[in-house]
Amino acid sequence: MAACVAVIAKENYPLFIKTIPTDNELKFFYTVHTSLDVVEEKISSVGKNANDLRELYLGLLYPTEDYKVYGYVTNTKVKFVIVVDSTNASLRDNEIRTMFKKLHNAYVDMLCNPFYKPGENITSRGFENVVLAMLQQD
Template sequence: MIVCVAVVGHQNNPLYIQSFTEADDALKLHHIVHCSLDVVDERVNNPKKSGPTLNETFLGLLYPTENYKVYGYLTNTKVKFILVTTDLDVRDADFFRRFHAAYVDAVSNPFHVPDKKITSRTFAERVSNIVKSFGLSSAG
């Protein structure tokens, strides 16, 4: 089940964080997303390790915790997408491609201010629909 998705700007500023759990875990999930940024930076700055190459945007599993698995995706503009799941193994970037398309549509809005939080209800609805289309969450 997907429990959280996040968009983090190129200066590690949170642009959008959405939790999909019934419990009040927002602060805990925000902390997990923040901690994952160090792993993203390490993978991008040290490509010689067995991680993905510089041309790949899907970073794969960033790290597992006791309860969650954290996956990452890096756009060409250094915007990071973070996905926190409980038991889902993400093996390809299909979710992230769809999420990226929704993000591009949201920031292409002429009323959106670059590097500011994404407040579009349309974007939030698209993200919820993407999560639901993977059959991973009934909340939203």
């Protein structure tokens, strides 16, 4: 279902990036990095009105020729980015939201580990298994 899943710290450095096995994995790293500008724009445009409740799901950040990039931001400003193949037309917005909720729940479970220090790279097997399930749902 997903081609790439990334977790980005609030300071915009990657905590976790996993891609489908491909010859050009660097392309996904670049795609995730360039999506951060769009995420910042969407966050800042919502933050102007203090009465608005901030929506965690940012929706489609931008489409490329081969992929669509979706974003999600937690209340602590940790960003989740999921890159999906553009040819998968059957994928609905509702399914993307479900993927982000699963990812967020796995992230929260991983944060509850007393041996994890926030801001370090994510090495949790449980978290990685959730991400691998998202990448293999084709």
